[in-house]
Structure formats: structure tokens, C-alpha cells
Amino acid sequence: MFSFCTDPDTLDQARWLACYLTTGVHLSFYMSFLKVLGLLAVTAPVALGFGFAGAMVARSHIAPLSWIGKAYIAIVRGVPDIAFFLFFVIALDQAFEYLRHKALCPDWDEPIRQGRDFVVCQAAKLPLGNAPQWVHETYGFSLAVITFSIVFGAFAANVIFGAMRAVPRAQLETAEAYGMTRRQTFWRVLVPQMWVFALPGLSNLWMVLIKATPLLFLLGVEDIVYWARELGGTKTPRFTDYPHGDWRMWYFLGLLVFYLAFTRVSEIALDRIMGRLTLGQATAGGEAQRKGAVA
Amino acid sequence: MSCLQTIQDYGLRSIGIGERLLPRSDFTLCEQVTLIGSGMIWNVYFGVVALISGFFLATALAVAKASPRKGLRKPAEWFIFIFRGSPLFIQFFFGYFLFLSLKSQYPMFDAFTSAWLGALIVLYLNTAAYSAEIFYGALLSIPKGDTEAADAYGMTGWPRFKRVIWPTMLRLAWPAYTNEAIFLFHATALVFFSGFPAWQQKGDALYYASYFADKTFNPFVPYPILAGYFILLTLCVVGVFGAVNARLNRHLPQEARRKMRLRPNLIR
Amino acid sequence: MKKTILTTTALALSAGMVFAAAHEKTIRMGTEGAYPPYNFINDAGEVDGFERELGDELCLRAELTCEWVKNDWDSIIPNLVSSNYDTIMAGMSITDERDEVIDFTQDYFPPTASAYVAASDAVDVTSGVIAAQTATIQAGYVAESGATLVEFATPEETVAAVRNGEADAVFADKDYLAPLVEDSAGELMFVGEEVALGGGIGMGLRESDTDLKEKFDAAITSMKEDGTLNAMLKKWFGEETATY
Structure with a gap:
């Protein structure tokens, strides 16, 4: 990185550290922080979408639909996310490739399962066999987003399902009295009011989601904990210009600070959102705000 | 080898009873189900012991956090923030590291680097922090009327806490606490996966599941078995906690009880 | 809505055909990246080590375009059989159990x-x-x-x-x-x-990938014959290491 980094053996401590912290591996390490933040930013809305859809299906009046919704919530919530991640991504990837295979290569005559091998035609490969590395990485990243969203969508569905039932009955009755249809009642009265009930649960879910990111490595995304472990491990001078002992503790300490800071920032942001949502709502919090405004 | 024989050999393998060597070839479904089930002993052990012991620390922490005295409130706030703000992965790493360095100084810490004690302590502190936050939230939402009634009866100090505040707090916190219990049982799967070493191939359900996944190179059998066990465990937790919830609310009229359950109190 | 989906599929399809026709298939080489000197991540953040150098040379001799992929050790074989990459070079010893599920080339490292x-x-x-x-x-x-x-x-x-x-x-x-x-x-x-333990280290491939296996086998044989493999072994593992 710096011009004085050509021969690390001759450097004094501060310069050595400056060079060490700007090696290519460290840049990958810093990139992985962005990757984790990016994943969170994408996963949160997608998971919320899954949750909303799950809750809507679960409270459907058509019995089989409602069973599907409830089964999704119950099964995915019942399994530890780690166990889910260990086989689900491969299954998801195979499912996509299988569908594409069926669509793109109708005249393929070899079986897809050859013994234990899962083989689809070249055109059905995801990503295509000759795609550059970044496409593969993006694809892996999207699979991770989908898997995370399915898992956390189930939890979000549970929260939203509860929140929809917590909206005071009187509000819905008023809407009916105004002659609104079921659909109108749902979108104009229930959904806007539900958020304030859902937010405490959803913000906790967000906190849990932040802390689930170390599992990303299971999904094939090189996350910060993977790099911290890799970089912190003992390095012998034969394979690196910057040998050092077991420094995992310092790297993990850095991660600890990162996670704590991120949690703190999220707490402050969520408090603000809660304040805004409570405005004018018929809850204890809304009541307190009204009193505060008067006084 | 019949399945019954397999259950005899491996049913308690995770705690060191039965065959010393794990199966190494021709893996049957029965072997996978038995060994992964045997590993669940550890998951249940970690979950139950951490939950019960953590409950008391959580109550103390919640009261401390709600206390007007700064000397009590600040430490409780920091403890809760640190354990809720960092991933369990990192907590296990530091726990193991800390116990190792303590052990090299004082031999009395010998047992702390093995999972049955060391990981248990980390899980205990972790669940205490999460539960404390739930209890703290419940403490703040205790209806004013309840405490005023206690004051009117001239109750103070310990009897006031034990007979009025604590039961109400539990009642309010219970749905969220159920969720915390489910998460805790799930978290026990991380113990051998990243935190603590497995001795003599005695591990938890995930340890055996990944053993089979590694030997058969097929993740689609052992992990779904593991998932099945955990769904059963989750159902048990929900059942037990539901029974306790019914008992906590037994004084309420039927209609109000139903409403209790609908509270969207899903805070973890 | 339906129409857009159809068009995108058609686009993806034709794009795929064009790509497939224009380029040779890239061979993706799976490795762990945490097992020096076989494979590790160097200061620049790239896969490095004995297997990297050997693999690149093998690809050159077999006239293949190759690129390296990192994967966790635990799921390295399941990801191979589900075609997420095409070979494994990760210091993997040839054992009977593994041989039942995947294929190995001849060993490129003597029984370890x-x-x-x-x-x-x-x-x-x-x-x-x-x-x-x-x-x-x-x-x-x-x-x-x-x-x-x-x-x-x-x-x-x-x-x-x-x-x-x-x-x-x-x-x-x-x-x-x-x-x-x-x-x-x-x-x-x-x-x-x-x-x-084990029968030497070989390159792992899917059992259905017999063409690729033959190509790499031939490349390894040629490297064994002209002594380049031995030179590489000595470079990475020292003078006393076992050679062919």
C-alpha cells in the first residue's frame, strides 16, 4: 500500500503496523464489513416482505392457505438457524438449477441425479460456468439474502401476525360502520395502525439479525468473523511477510466493538422511529406524548 | 445390526455410555437418528440449566436496572448491553479464552474449559442478559393500580416485591420469555460448532449431524433429522411455558386470559 | 407482469447461448485456503500455496481456463457434487469413503x-x-x-x-x-x-466428470514424467520431502 512497505523486516513498529493493516487480505477484511452491512440492508426489507406475506397468508380465511402460513411460521421458527443454513442453501441452489434445467434444456437425455452427483446442462448452471468471479459472488450473496430472509421472515411473520390481532377491535368496527370493504379495512385501517404494535418485536428481530451475521460463512459468504479468524491465526514467516503469533483475541475485540457500536446506533434509530409511529396512536405511549405536548 | 441394538449402543453415546467408537461405514438411518438424538441430551442440558439459573440472575438484573440508584443501575445496564449487543460466537470465543488463561494461573479452573461448565456459564450469562431486558420492560409496564393497592395494604420491601411486583412482572413478560427460551435452546447448537472442543467424540446433536454429513457427504439426511428434533423440542418448550402461563393467569376471568395471550409482547 | 418474466427468461436464455458459444467453460477449482503450505491466503488476499501453483500449471497443460474458489472444509464435497465448482484441490487425501462419493485423479502428492x-x-x-x-x-x-x-x-x-x-x-x-x-x-x-494415512493427495472431481478427470490425469502424468512436479514439491515442502 505505502511506498515504504517494500521490506517489512526493516520497519519500525508503527510503520510495520501501518503496512500490516493495509495488506490485500486486510482490505478484504474491511470489505467484508461493507458486505455484512449490505446484506443487512438488503435482508431487512426482504425479510419484512416475507413476514408480511406470511402473516397475511396465516390469517387468511381460506383454511389450507392459513395452514400453510402457520406451518411456515412454526417450522422455520422451530429449527435453529444454523441447522437450517447447513443444508438449505445447497437445496435452494439445486432447486433453481433444476427449474432452469427443465425450462432451458428440454431435450437433455441424461438423468440429473447421477449417483450422488447433481448435474444439469451447461445453460442451466447458476451462474453460468464461464461467468466471471463477481457474478458467482453476487449469486452466493443473493442466496444468502434469500435464506436469511426466509428464516427471519418467519419470525417477522409471527410478530406481524400478533400485531395485526392487537389492533383494537373498535377501530375495525368503526371502519366497517363507515361501509369499508374487508380489503379497504385491511389496507387503510389495520395495516397503518399495526406497525406501532409490531415495532418492539421487529426491532428485537433486527438486533437478533445483526448477531446472526457470523453464520454467513456457512452460506459461502466470507464475513467478518471468518476473516478475523483467518487473519488472527498464527502466521509463520514462510508464508507471509508479516509473521505474528495468535492474535485472534485482538481481532475479535475489534469485532466486539463493531457489534456493540452497531447495536447502539440501531437502538437510537429505532427509538426515534418508535417515537414517530406512536404519534397520535391510541396507546399508552401515544397518551404520554400527548400529555408531554400539553405540559 | 438391529435398530434396537443400535439404540442400546449409541443411545447414550453423547455422555460416554455405550460403544466407544462411532459408526464408520454403512451408515443406517437408525444410527443417524439414534446418535443425533443422543446428542440432544446436551442441548436439553445446556438449555434447561442455563434457563433455570439464568432466571434468577435475570430477575436481579432487571430490578437493578429499574433501580433509582446509579451504583446498581449502571452495572446492570452495561452487563445487559454487552451481552445483548454481541454475537454468541464472540462470547464463546472470549469465554473459552478467559477460562484458559485463568486455568493456567489457578488449577481450580480446570473444569471451566470443558463445554459442560464453560459453555454453560456463557449461555447462562447470555440468557440472563436477554431475559433481564424482557423483565425490565415488564417491570415498567406494571399497572400503577397494582402497586398502589400494595401500598394501600401497607406492604413494603420484600413482601411487596414477592407478592405483587414479581408475579405481575412474570405475567407480563411471559410470552416474550417463551421466545427467549426457544432462542436459547437453538443457541445451544453453537456450543461445539464454534466455541468449545468436543472430547472423545461426545458432542451435541449438531456435532453428530455434521459428523454424519461429513461421512456420508449428504447433508440432506442428518440436518433434517436434527431439524425434526429441534421442532419437537420447541413444541415441548411452548407446551411447558403455556402451562406455566395458564397458571400465572389463573386468577383472571376467562375472557381476560384470552386477551393476555394476544398481547403482541414478542420482545426478545 | 407475466410478459416481463417471459422476456427476461428469453433474454437470459439467448445470453447464455451466446456466452456458451463464445467461451470455453471455466473450470472452477475449490479449495479451503487455510492449510499452508498446501493452500492458504497470501498477504494480497489471493489463494496461494503448493496446490495453487500446481493447479495453475495443470490447467495450462490441459489447456483449460481455471479460477479459484474458497469453500469451508465441512461442505467442500457436497458443494462439489452439486456442481458449485468442478474440482477440489485442498490437501484432500484419497480415502475409500471419499472415493465412493467423488472421483480422484492419480495422486499429485505421495501418501502423506x-x-x-x-x-x-x-x-x-x-x-x-x-x-x-x-x-x-x-x-x-x-x-x-x-x-x-x-x-x-x-x-x-x-x-x-x-x-x-x-x-x-x-x-x-x-x-x-x-x-x-x-x-x-x-x-x-x-x-x-x-x-x-490415506492414499496420497489427489484432485477430487465429480464421478460423472470423466472427461475432465482424464485431462487432469494426463497433465499430472506429464508433470511427473518431466520432473516439474518433483521440483515443485521440493520448493514447497523442503529437500527431504518424498518425491516421485
């Missing part, structure tokens, strides 16, 4: 010795506490030997366990341990007998 490393030479490797990486052939061997096996998730942690006294010795590939022993300034030493 595994060795015990301890912090003192008084350790009894048949009755002491022996550390090994979870789910390796070494872990299986220790479990059978009668010693107390303690398993860690990464090779790094197994050596750390010997340094901090958790385990009496660590059992792993000798070539992984040798540089660590050399650089430990007398703190670590080899103890006990070396054990030959």
Missing part, C-alpha cells in the same frame, strides 16, 4: 505421513489427550488409537491447544506441522511415530 507434535517429548501418544481437527481422517485415527480425542473446528486451534496445555499433542499432516515446529524455537517438537 501424519505426525504428532507436542510441547514436551515425554508425551505418550497412545494414552494422552490428542487434539485433531473435527472430521478429518486424523480425528478418526486418534479415536481408534485409544487416546483421548479432543476435536477443534480449525487446524489453527488444534495447535493452539498444545501450546496452552489443553491437549498433550496434536495429530495432523506432517507437512502442515513442520513449518510450525521449525518456527516455534524449540517450544514444539515431533513425538511418537509417524503414521501413514
Whole structure:
């Protein structure tokens, strides 16, 4: 990185550290922080979408639909996310490739399962066999987003399902009295009011989601904990210009600070959102705000 | 080898009873189900012991956090923030590291680097922090009327806490606490996966599941078995906690009880 | 809505055809990146090591375009059989169990010795506490030997366990341990007998990929014949290492 980094053996401590912290591996390490933040930013809305859809299906009046919704919530919530991640991504990837295979290569005559091998035609490969590395990485990243969203969508569905039932009955009755249809009642009265009930649960879910990111490595995304472990491990001078002992503790300490800071920032942001949502709502919090405004 | 024989050999393998060597070839479904089930002993052990012991620390922490005295409130706030703000992965790493360095100084810490004690302590502190936050939230939402009634009866100090505040707090916190219990049982799967070493191939359900996944190179059998066990465990937790919830609310009229359950109190 | 989906599929389809026609297929080489000197991540953040150099040379000789992919050791075989990459070069010993599921080329590294490393030479490797990486052939061997096996998730942690006294010795590939022993300034030493485990290290491929296997087999043979493989072995593993 710096011009004085050509021969690390001759450097004094501060310069050595400056060079060490700007090696290519460290840049990958810093990139992985962005990757984790990016994943969170994408996963949160997608998971919320899954949750909303799950809750809507679960409270459907058509019995089989409602069973599907409830089964999704119950099964995915019942399994530890780690166990889910260990086989689900491969299954998801195979499912996509299988569908594409069926669509793109109708005249393929070899079986897809050859013994234990899962083989689809070249055109059905995801990503295509000759795609550059970044496409593969993006694809892996999207699979991770989908898997995370399915898992956390189930939890979000549970929260939203509860929140929809917590909206005071009187509000819905008023809407009916105004002659609104079921659909109108749902979108104009229930959904806007539900958020304030859902937010405490959803913000906790967000906190849990932040802390689930170390599992990303299971999904094939090189996350910060993977790099911290890799970089912190003992390095012998034969394979690196910057040998050092077991420094995992310092790297993990850095991660600890990162996670704590991120949690703190999220707490402050969520408090603000809660304040805004409570405005004018018929809850204890809304009541307190009204009193505060008067006084 | 019949399945019954397999259950005899491996049913308690995770705690060191039965065959010393794990199966190494021709893996049957029965072997996978038995060994992964045997590993669940550890998951249940970690979950139950951490939950019960953590409950008391959580109550103390919640009261401390709600206390007007700064000397009590600040430490409780920091403890809760640190354990809720960092991933369990990192907590296990530091726990193991800390116990190792303590052990090299004082031999009395010998047992702390093995999972049955060391990981248990980390899980205990972790669940205490999460539960404390739930209890703290419940403490703040205790209806004013309840405490005023206690004051009117001239109750103070310990009897006031034990007979009025604590039961109400539990009642309010219970749905969220159920969720915390489910998460805790799930978290026990991380113990051998990243935190603590497995001795003599005695591990938890995930340890055996990944053993089979590694030997058969097929993740689609052992992990779904593991998932099945955990769904059963989750159902048990929900059942037990539901029974306790019914008992906590037994004084309420039927209609109000139903409403209790609908509270969207899903805070973890 | 339906129409847009159809158009995108059609686009993806035609784009795929064009690509497939224009380029040779890229061979993706899976490795772990945490097992020096076989494979590791260098200071620049790239896959490096004996297998990187060897793999690049093999691809050159087989006239293939190759690129390297990192994957966790635990799921390295499932990801191969589900076609997420095409080969494994990750210091993987050829064993009967693995051979049932995937295919191996001929070995490019002679049958390896595994060795015990301890912090003192008084350790009894048949009755002491022996550390090994979870789910390796070494872990299986220790479990059978009668010693107390303690398993860690990464090779790094197994050596750390010997340094901090958790385990009496660590059992792993000798070539992984040798540089660590050399650089430990007398703190670590080899103890006990070396054990030959597995049938050498080969490149793993899907069983259905027979064409690719033949190409790489031919390339390995040619490297064995003209002595380049031996030179590479000496470069990475020292003068005394076993050669062909």
C-alpha cells in the first residue's frame, strides 16, 4: 500500500503496523464489513416482505392457505438457524438449477441425479460456468439474502401476525360502520395502525439479525468473523511477510466493538422511529406524548 | 445390526455410555437418528440449566436496572448491553479464552474449559442478559393500580416485591420469555460448532449431524433429522411455558386470559 | 407482469447461448485456503500455496481456463457434487469413503505421513489427550488409537491447544506441522511415530466428470514424467520431502 512497505523486516513498529493493516487480505477484511452491512440492508426489507406475506397468508380465511402460513411460521421458527443454513442453501441452489434445467434444456437425455452427483446442462448452471468471479459472488450473496430472509421472515411473520390481532377491535368496527370493504379495512385501517404494535418485536428481530451475521460463512459468504479468524491465526514467516503469533483475541475485540457500536446506533434509530409511529396512536405511549405536548 | 441394538449402543453415546467408537461405514438411518438424538441430551442440558439459573440472575438484573440508584443501575445496564449487543460466537470465543488463561494461573479452573461448565456459564450469562431486558420492560409496564393497592395494604420491601411486583412482572413478560427460551435452546447448537472442543467424540446433536454429513457427504439426511428434533423440542418448550402461563393467569376471568395471550409482547 | 418474466427468461436464455458459444467453460477449482503450505491466503488476499501453483500449471497443460474458489472444509464435497465448482484441490487425501462419493485423479502428492507434535517429548501418544481437527481422517485415527480425542473446528486451534496445555499433542499432516515446529524455537517438537494415512493427495472431481478427470490425469502424468512436479514439491515442502 505505502511506498515504504517494500521490506517489512526493516520497519519500525508503527510503520510495520501501518503496512500490516493495509495488506490485500486486510482490505478484504474491511470489505467484508461493507458486505455484512449490505446484506443487512438488503435482508431487512426482504425479510419484512416475507413476514408480511406470511402473516397475511396465516390469517387468511381460506383454511389450507392459513395452514400453510402457520406451518411456515412454526417450522422455520422451530429449527435453529444454523441447522437450517447447513443444508438449505445447497437445496435452494439445486432447486433453481433444476427449474432452469427443465425450462432451458428440454431435450437433455441424461438423468440429473447421477449417483450422488447433481448435474444439469451447461445453460442451466447458476451462474453460468464461464461467468466471471463477481457474478458467482453476487449469486452466493443473493442466496444468502434469500435464506436469511426466509428464516427471519418467519419470525417477522409471527410478530406481524400478533400485531395485526392487537389492533383494537373498535377501530375495525368503526371502519366497517363507515361501509369499508374487508380489503379497504385491511389496507387503510389495520395495516397503518399495526406497525406501532409490531415495532418492539421487529426491532428485537433486527438486533437478533445483526448477531446472526457470523453464520454467513456457512452460506459461502466470507464475513467478518471468518476473516478475523483467518487473519488472527498464527502466521509463520514462510508464508507471509508479516509473521505474528495468535492474535485472534485482538481481532475479535475489534469485532466486539463493531457489534456493540452497531447495536447502539440501531437502538437510537429505532427509538426515534418508535417515537414517530406512536404519534397520535391510541396507546399508552401515544397518551404520554400527548400529555408531554400539553405540559 | 438391529435398530434396537443400535439404540442400546449409541443411545447414550453423547455422555460416554455405550460403544466407544462411532459408526464408520454403512451408515443406517437408525444410527443417524439414534446418535443425533443422543446428542440432544446436551442441548436439553445446556438449555434447561442455563434457563433455570439464568432466571434468577435475570430477575436481579432487571430490578437493578429499574433501580433509582446509579451504583446498581449502571452495572446492570452495561452487563445487559454487552451481552445483548454481541454475537454468541464472540462470547464463546472470549469465554473459552478467559477460562484458559485463568486455568493456567489457578488449577481450580480446570473444569471451566470443558463445554459442560464453560459453555454453560456463557449461555447462562447470555440468557440472563436477554431475559433481564424482557423483565425490565415488564417491570415498567406494571399497572400503577397494582402497586398502589400494595401500598394501600401497607406492604413494603420484600413482601411487596414477592407478592405483587414479581408475579405481575412474570405475567407480563411471559410470552416474550417463551421466545427467549426457544432462542436459547437453538443457541445451544453453537456450543461445539464454534466455541468449545468436543472430547472423545461426545458432542451435541449438531456435532453428530455434521459428523454424519461429513461421512456420508449428504447433508440432506442428518440436518433434517436434527431439524425434526429441534421442532419437537420447541413444541415441548411452548407446551411447558403455556402451562406455566395458564397458571400465572389463573386468577383472571376467562375472557381476560384470552386477551393476555394476544398481547403482541414478542420482545426478545 | 407475466410478459416481463417471459422476456427476461428469453433474454437470459439467448445470453447464455451466446456466452456458451463464445467461451470455453471455466473450470472452477475449490479449495479451503487455510492449510499452508498446501493452500492458504497470501498477504494480497489471493489463494496461494503448493496446490495453487500446481493447479495453475495443470490447467495450462490441459489447456483449460481455471479460477479459484474458497469453500469451508465441512461442505467442500457436497458443494462439489452439486456442481458449485468442478474440482477440489485442498490437501484432500484419497480415502475409500471419499472415493465412493467423488472421483480422484492419480495422486499429485505421495501418501502423506501424519505426525504428532507436542510441547514436551515425554508425551505418550497412545494414552494422552490428542487434539485433531473435527472430521478429518486424523480425528478418526486418534479415536481408534485409544487416546483421548479432543476435536477443534480449525487446524489453527488444534495447535493452539498444545501450546496452552489443553491437549498433550496434536495429530495432523506432517507437512502442515513442520513449518510450525521449525518456527516455534524449540517450544514444539515431533513425538511418537509417524503414521501413514490415506492414499496420497489427489484432485477430487465429480464421478460423472470423466472427461475432465482424464485431462487432469494426463497433465499430472506429464508433470511427473518431466520432473516439474518433483521440483515443485521440493520448493514447497523442503529437500527431504518424498518425491516421485
